[in-house]
Amino acid sequence: MNKKMVGAVVLAAAMMIPATAVSAEGLKLGYTCMDGTNPFFVTIENKMREMVEANGDELIAVDPANDVTKQIPMVEDLIVQNIDGMFMNPVDAEGILPALDQLKDAGIPIVGFDTEVADMSYLVSYAGSDNYNAGKVCGEDLVKRCPDGGKILVLDSPTMQSVTDRTNGFLEAIDGAGFEIVGQQDAKGNLQVAQGLAEDLLTANPDVVAIFGGNDPTALGALAAAKGQGFTDLLIYGVDGSPDIKAELAKEGSMIAGTGAQSPVTIAETAVDIMYKHLNGEEVEDRYPVETFLITADNVADYGTDGWQ
Numbered sequence: 035m036n037k038k039m040v041g042a043v044v045l046a047a048a049m050m051i052p053a054t055a056v057s058a059e060g061l062k063l064g065y066t067c068m069d070g071t072n073p074f075f076v077t078i079e080n081k082m083r084e085m086v087e088a089n090g091d092e093l094i095a096v097d098p099a100n101d102v103t104k105q106i107p108m109v110e111d112l113i114v115q116n117i118d119g120m121f122m123n124p125v126d127a128e129g130i131l132p133a134l135d136q137l138k139d140a141g142i143p144i145v146g147f148d149t150e151v152a153d154m155s156y157l158v159s160y161a162g163s164d165n166y167n168a169g170k171v172c173g174e175d176l177v178k179r180c181p182d183g184g185k186i187l188v189l190d191s192p193t194m195q196s197v198t199d200r201t202n203g204f205l206e207a208i209d210g211a212g213f214e215i216v217g218q219q220d221a222k223g224n225l226q227v228a229q230g231l232a233e234d235l236l237t238a239n240p241d242v243v244a245i246f247g248g249n250d251p252t253a254l255g256a257l258a259a260a261k262g263q264g265f266t267d268l269l270i271y272g273v274d275g276s277p278d279i280k281a282e283l284a285k286e287g288s289m290i291a292g293t294g295a296q297s298p299v300t301i302a303e304t305a306v307d308i309m310y311k312h313l314n315g316e317e318v319e320d321r322y323p324v325e326t327f328l329i330t331a332d333n334v335a336d337y338g339t340d341g342w343q
Contacts, residue, residue: 061091063309064112064142066105067123068149068194069223070097072251074274074298075123077342078147081302082121089310100222102129102193109133113140119309120144127195128152143312147305148298149196154320158312161304161322162196165273168294168326169200169246172271173207175292175328176244179269183212184243187235189221189228189252197223197248200273200294204246216242221252228255236263243269250274250293257282260289275329275343283334292330297343300324 063086067075079095086093094112098105102125112120113136120137122144124130134156137144146160154160176186188204191197217235221228228247236242236259245260245268247253253272260268268289272279275295282290304322311318329337337343 061086061089061118061313062115063091063093064109064115064117064120065093065095066098066108066112066121068098068105068125069100070095071099072223072249073276073278074249074342075148077298078123078302081299082306085303085306098125100125100224102126105130106133110136113137113142117142119313121305121309122146122151122157123148124151124195126193129193131156143309145305145309145312147301149194150199151195157320159308159318159320159322161301161308161324163296163301163324164326165196165199165296166203166206168273168296169203169205170207170294171203171326171328172246172273172292172294173204175330176213176246176269176271177208177211179291180213180243181211183214185214185216185239185241187232187239187242187245187256188215188218189231189245189256190218190248191220191223191252193220194223194248197273200248201246204271213244221248221255223249223252225251225255225258228252229259230255232256232259233263236260236265244291245270247272250276250279253290253293254278254282257289265289273326275337277339277341280329280334280337280339283329283331284339288331292328294326295329295337295343296326297324299342 083093096108105125143158146157148162190201216239219231245256250272269291273294279293282288
Protein backbone atom coordinates (compact mmCIF):
# COMPACT_ATOMS: atom_id res chain seq x y z
CA MET A 35 0.00 0.00 0.00
CA ASN A 36 1.45 3.36 -1.01
CA LYS A 37 1.74 6.40 1.27
CA LYS A 38 -1.36 8.05 -0.19
CA MET A 39 -3.45 4.95 0.48
CA VAL A 40 -2.08 4.58 4.02
CA GLY A 41 -2.92 8.20 4.79
CA ALA A 42 -6.42 7.84 3.37
CA VAL A 43 -7.10 4.71 5.41
CA VAL A 44 -5.87 6.39 8.60
CA LEU A 45 -8.09 9.41 7.99
CA ALA A 46 -11.05 7.21 7.10
CA ALA A 47 -10.63 5.26 10.31
CA ALA A 48 -10.44 8.46 12.33
CA MET A 49 -13.75 9.59 10.81
CA MET A 50 -15.39 6.18 11.29
CA ILE A 51 -15.61 5.58 7.52
CA PRO A 52 -15.09 1.93 6.51
CA ALA A 53 -11.48 1.61 5.39
CA THR A 54 -12.36 -0.92 2.68
CA ALA A 55 -14.36 1.81 0.93
CA VAL A 56 -11.06 3.53 0.10
CA SER A 57 -9.89 2.84 -3.42
CA ALA A 58 -6.74 3.70 -5.33
CA GLU A 59 -8.81 5.26 -8.10
CA GLY A 60 -11.05 7.20 -5.73
CA LEU A 61 -14.82 7.49 -5.77
CA LYS A 62 -16.79 10.35 -7.27
CA LEU A 63 -19.80 11.37 -5.20
CA GLY A 64 -22.43 13.87 -6.34
CA TYR A 65 -24.03 16.49 -4.12
CA THR A 66 -26.95 18.83 -4.63
CA CYS A 67 -28.98 20.97 -2.25
CA MET A 68 -31.86 23.37 -2.77
CA ASP A 69 -29.80 26.52 -2.10
CA GLY A 70 -26.03 26.45 -1.97
CA THR A 71 -25.84 29.99 -0.58
CA ASN A 72 -27.85 29.18 2.56
CA PRO A 73 -25.33 29.03 5.47
CA PHE A 74 -26.96 25.80 6.65
CA PHE A 75 -26.19 24.04 3.37
CA VAL A 76 -22.77 25.68 3.10
CA THR A 77 -21.90 24.01 6.41
CA ILE A 78 -23.25 20.65 5.24
CA GLU A 79 -21.36 20.77 1.94
CA ASN A 80 -18.11 21.82 3.60
CA LYS A 81 -18.31 19.02 6.17
CA MET A 82 -19.17 16.42 3.53
CA ARG A 83 -16.31 17.59 1.33
CA GLU A 84 -13.89 17.43 4.24
CA MET A 85 -14.87 13.84 5.00
CA VAL A 86 -15.00 12.64 1.41
CA GLU A 87 -11.65 14.16 0.49
CA ALA A 88 -10.09 12.78 3.68
CA ASN A 89 -11.09 9.38 2.34
CA GLY A 90 -9.23 10.05 -0.91
CA ASP A 91 -12.41 10.61 -2.91
CA GLU A 92 -14.09 13.51 -4.75
CA LEU A 93 -17.29 15.43 -4.03
CA ILE A 94 -18.87 17.16 -7.04
CA ALA A 95 -21.42 19.73 -5.87
CA VAL A 96 -24.07 21.55 -7.93
CA ASP A 97 -26.34 24.38 -6.81
CA PRO A 98 -29.74 24.85 -8.52
CA ALA A 99 -30.51 28.05 -6.58
CA ASN A 100 -33.98 26.90 -5.49
CA ASP A 101 -35.04 25.95 -9.03
CA VAL A 102 -35.98 22.31 -9.62
CA THR A 103 -35.92 22.85 -13.39
CA LYS A 104 -32.19 23.51 -12.98
CA GLN A 105 -31.64 20.75 -10.43
CA ILE A 106 -32.83 17.98 -12.76
CA PRO A 107 -30.34 18.68 -15.61
CA MET A 108 -27.60 19.22 -13.04
CA VAL A 109 -28.24 15.70 -11.74
CA GLU A 110 -28.26 14.41 -15.32
CA ASP A 111 -24.81 15.96 -15.81
CA LEU A 112 -23.53 14.25 -12.66
CA ILE A 113 -24.77 10.92 -14.01
CA VAL A 114 -22.79 11.54 -17.22
CA GLN A 115 -19.72 12.12 -15.04
CA ASN A 116 -20.12 8.55 -13.73
CA ILE A 117 -20.62 9.36 -10.07
CA ASP A 118 -20.61 6.43 -7.66
CA GLY A 119 -23.23 7.85 -5.29
CA MET A 120 -25.53 10.86 -4.87
CA PHE A 121 -26.26 13.06 -1.86
CA MET A 122 -29.72 14.51 -2.54
CA ASN A 123 -31.53 17.48 -1.03
CA PRO A 124 -34.41 18.36 -3.38
CA VAL A 125 -35.71 21.80 -4.28
CA ASP A 126 -39.13 20.22 -4.80
CA ALA A 127 -40.02 16.88 -3.20
CA GLU A 128 -42.30 15.87 -6.09
CA GLY A 129 -40.60 17.73 -8.90
CA ILE A 130 -37.26 15.98 -8.40
CA LEU A 131 -38.67 12.50 -9.10
CA PRO A 132 -37.63 12.43 -12.82
CA ALA A 133 -34.01 12.92 -11.73
CA LEU A 134 -34.36 10.15 -9.15
CA ASP A 135 -35.65 7.85 -11.90
CA GLN A 136 -32.52 8.52 -13.91
CA LEU A 137 -30.24 7.89 -10.93
CA LYS A 138 -32.07 4.64 -10.26
CA ASP A 139 -31.78 3.53 -13.89
CA ALA A 140 -28.05 4.30 -13.76
CA GLY A 141 -27.66 2.17 -10.63
CA ILE A 142 -26.43 5.11 -8.55
CA PRO A 143 -27.30 4.88 -4.84
CA ILE A 144 -28.98 7.97 -3.37
CA VAL A 145 -28.63 9.17 0.22
CA GLY A 146 -31.13 11.88 1.09
CA PHE A 147 -30.40 14.60 3.60
CA ASP A 148 -32.36 17.32 5.42
CA THR A 149 -35.41 17.28 3.11
CA GLU A 150 -37.40 14.23 2.09
CA VAL A 151 -38.37 13.35 -1.48
CA ALA A 152 -41.96 12.49 -2.34
CA ASP A 153 -41.15 8.79 -2.77
CA MET A 154 -38.62 7.68 -0.19
CA SER A 155 -38.24 4.23 -1.81
CA TYR A 156 -35.71 5.79 -4.22
CA LEU A 157 -33.29 6.37 -1.34
CA VAL A 158 -30.81 3.99 0.22
CA SER A 159 -31.35 5.94 3.43
CA TYR A 160 -32.10 9.40 4.76
CA ALA A 161 -30.38 11.61 7.34
CA GLY A 162 -32.33 14.61 8.52
CA SER A 163 -33.59 16.64 11.40
CA ASP A 164 -36.88 15.99 13.13
CA ASN A 165 -38.36 18.94 11.27
CA TYR A 166 -41.84 18.50 12.69
CA ASN A 167 -40.45 18.85 16.20
CA ALA A 168 -38.36 21.88 15.18
CA GLY A 169 -41.57 23.73 14.34
CA LYS A 170 -43.47 22.28 17.27
CA VAL A 171 -41.05 23.59 19.89
CA CYS A 172 -41.45 27.09 18.41
CA GLY A 173 -45.21 26.83 18.61
CA GLU A 174 -45.11 25.58 22.18
CA ASP A 175 -42.94 28.52 23.17
CA LEU A 176 -45.33 30.97 21.49
CA VAL A 177 -48.29 29.52 23.39
CA LYS A 178 -46.44 30.05 26.68
CA ARG A 179 -45.54 33.64 25.83
CA CYS A 180 -48.98 34.56 24.46
CA PRO A 181 -51.51 32.65 26.56
CA ASP A 182 -54.35 34.77 25.15
CA GLY A 183 -53.44 34.00 21.53
CA GLY A 184 -53.51 36.68 18.84
CA LYS A 185 -52.99 37.28 15.13
CA ILE A 186 -49.93 35.73 13.50
CA LEU A 187 -48.15 35.50 10.14
CA VAL A 188 -46.65 32.32 8.66
CA LEU A 189 -43.88 32.49 6.05
CA ASP A 190 -43.49 28.95 4.74
CA SER A 191 -42.22 27.18 1.60
CA PRO A 192 -44.78 24.57 0.47
CA THR A 193 -42.51 22.87 -2.10
CA MET A 194 -39.83 22.21 0.54
CA GLN A 195 -40.89 19.16 2.53
CA SER A 196 -38.64 20.08 5.46
CA VAL A 197 -40.34 23.48 5.79
CA THR A 198 -43.78 21.93 5.36
CA ASP A 199 -43.02 19.55 8.24
CA ARG A 200 -41.84 22.45 10.41
CA THR A 201 -44.94 24.48 9.62
CA ASN A 202 -47.18 21.53 10.42
CA GLY A 203 -45.43 21.06 13.76
CA PHE A 204 -45.82 24.75 14.57
CA LEU A 205 -49.51 24.83 13.63
CA GLU A 206 -50.21 21.67 15.61
CA ALA A 207 -48.62 23.21 18.71
CA ILE A 208 -50.72 26.37 18.56
CA ASP A 209 -53.98 24.67 17.58
CA GLY A 210 -56.80 25.65 19.93
CA ALA A 211 -54.72 28.30 21.71
CA GLY A 212 -56.54 31.32 20.30
CA PHE A 213 -54.24 32.19 17.41
CA GLU A 214 -55.49 33.44 14.05
CA ILE A 215 -53.35 33.20 10.92
CA VAL A 216 -54.03 36.46 9.08
CA GLY A 217 -51.35 35.93 6.43
CA GLN A 218 -49.53 32.87 5.08
CA GLN A 219 -47.13 33.20 2.14
CA ASP A 220 -44.42 31.23 0.35
CA ALA A 221 -41.10 32.86 1.23
CA LYS A 222 -39.10 30.21 -0.66
CA GLY A 223 -36.70 30.00 2.27
CA ASN A 224 -35.09 33.23 1.13
CA LEU A 225 -34.28 36.28 3.27
CA GLN A 226 -35.02 38.90 0.59
CA VAL A 227 -38.28 37.26 -0.48
CA ALA A 228 -39.36 36.94 3.15
CA GLN A 229 -38.56 40.58 3.85
CA GLY A 230 -40.70 41.76 0.96
CA LEU A 231 -43.62 39.54 1.90
CA ALA A 232 -43.39 40.51 5.57
CA GLU A 233 -43.40 44.19 4.71
CA ASP A 234 -46.67 43.81 2.80
CA LEU A 235 -48.26 41.54 5.41
CA LEU A 236 -47.28 43.77 8.32
CA THR A 237 -48.65 46.82 6.54
CA ALA A 238 -51.97 45.03 6.11
CA ASN A 239 -51.93 43.51 9.61
CA PRO A 240 -50.21 45.88 12.04
CA ASP A 241 -51.71 44.14 15.07
CA VAL A 242 -50.00 40.76 14.67
CA VAL A 243 -48.21 39.37 17.72
CA ALA A 244 -45.88 36.85 16.06
CA ILE A 245 -44.32 35.59 12.83
CA PHE A 246 -43.21 32.03 12.14
CA GLY A 247 -40.53 31.59 9.47
CA GLY A 248 -39.82 28.18 7.96
CA ASN A 249 -36.07 28.69 8.30
CA ASP A 250 -33.69 31.22 9.84
CA PRO A 251 -33.15 33.31 6.67
CA THR A 252 -36.94 33.72 6.48
CA ALA A 253 -37.07 34.80 10.12
CA LEU A 254 -34.24 37.28 9.55
CA GLY A 255 -36.07 38.71 6.55
CA ALA A 256 -39.17 39.14 8.70
CA LEU A 257 -37.04 40.82 11.35
CA ALA A 258 -35.66 43.33 8.84
CA ALA A 259 -39.19 44.12 7.67
CA ALA A 260 -40.46 44.56 11.22
CA LYS A 261 -37.58 46.86 12.15
CA GLY A 262 -38.12 48.90 9.01
CA GLN A 263 -41.74 49.48 9.96
CA GLY A 264 -40.99 50.45 13.53
CA PHE A 265 -42.13 47.30 15.31
CA THR A 266 -40.44 46.59 18.63
CA ASP A 267 -42.43 43.84 20.33
CA LEU A 268 -43.14 41.11 17.78
CA LEU A 269 -42.18 37.51 18.49
CA ILE A 270 -40.35 36.09 15.47
CA TYR A 271 -39.41 32.41 15.19
CA GLY A 272 -37.13 30.61 12.75
CA VAL A 273 -35.75 27.12 12.30
CA ASP A 274 -32.07 26.18 11.91
CA GLY A 275 -30.06 27.49 14.86
CA SER A 276 -27.72 29.41 12.56
CA PRO A 277 -24.93 31.64 13.90
CA ASP A 278 -26.78 34.71 12.55
CA ILE A 279 -30.01 33.92 14.37
CA LYS A 280 -28.14 33.05 17.57
CA ALA A 281 -26.34 36.39 17.40
CA GLU A 282 -29.76 38.07 17.26
CA LEU A 283 -31.01 36.04 20.21
CA ALA A 284 -28.03 37.22 22.22
CA LYS A 285 -28.98 40.88 21.69
CA GLU A 286 -30.95 42.66 24.43
CA GLY A 287 -34.55 43.18 23.37
CA SER A 288 -34.33 41.35 20.04
CA MET A 289 -37.63 40.47 18.38
CA ILE A 290 -36.21 37.05 17.50
CA ALA A 291 -37.91 34.87 20.11
CA GLY A 292 -36.43 31.49 19.26
CA THR A 293 -35.24 29.02 16.66
CA GLY A 294 -35.92 25.32 16.31
CA ALA A 295 -32.29 24.31 16.16
CA GLN A 296 -30.74 21.52 14.18
CA SER A 297 -27.17 20.41 13.52
CA PRO A 298 -25.95 20.53 9.91
CA VAL A 299 -22.63 19.07 11.02
CA THR A 300 -24.34 15.96 12.41
CA ILE A 301 -26.54 15.63 9.31
CA ALA A 302 -23.47 15.77 7.06
CA GLU A 303 -21.49 13.29 9.15
CA THR A 304 -24.42 10.89 9.25
CA ALA A 305 -25.10 11.09 5.50
CA VAL A 306 -21.47 10.47 4.57
CA ASP A 307 -21.23 7.55 6.99
CA ILE A 308 -24.38 6.05 5.45
CA MET A 309 -22.99 6.37 1.92
CA TYR A 310 -19.69 4.70 2.69
CA LYS A 311 -21.33 1.91 4.65
CA HIS A 312 -23.69 1.21 1.76
CA LEU A 313 -20.92 1.32 -0.84
CA ASN A 314 -18.96 -1.03 1.40
CA GLY A 315 -21.81 -3.56 1.34
CA GLU A 316 -22.99 -2.94 4.88
CA GLU A 317 -26.63 -2.77 5.95
CA VAL A 318 -28.04 0.66 6.79
CA GLU A 319 -31.32 1.79 8.33
CA ASP A 320 -33.96 3.49 6.21
CA ARG A 321 -33.79 6.66 8.27
CA TYR A 322 -31.41 8.35 10.70
CA PRO A 323 -33.22 11.15 12.58
CA VAL A 324 -31.19 14.02 14.02
CA GLU A 325 -32.42 15.75 17.18
CA THR A 326 -33.98 19.23 17.09
CA PHE A 327 -34.52 21.56 20.05
CA LEU A 328 -35.39 25.16 20.93
CA ILE A 329 -32.79 27.88 21.37
CA THR A 330 -33.92 31.15 22.95
CA ALA A 331 -32.25 34.10 24.65
CA ASP A 332 -32.29 32.06 27.86
CA ASN A 333 -30.00 29.31 26.59
CA VAL A 334 -28.22 30.75 23.53
CA ALA A 335 -25.02 31.20 25.54
CA ASP A 336 -24.86 27.41 25.91
CA TYR A 337 -24.51 27.01 22.13
CA GLY A 338 -22.39 30.05 21.20
CA THR A 339 -22.98 32.49 18.37
CA ASP A 340 -19.91 31.95 16.20
CA GLY A 341 -20.74 28.56 14.70
CA TRP A 342 -23.27 25.77 14.30
CA GLN A 343 -24.11 23.30 17.01
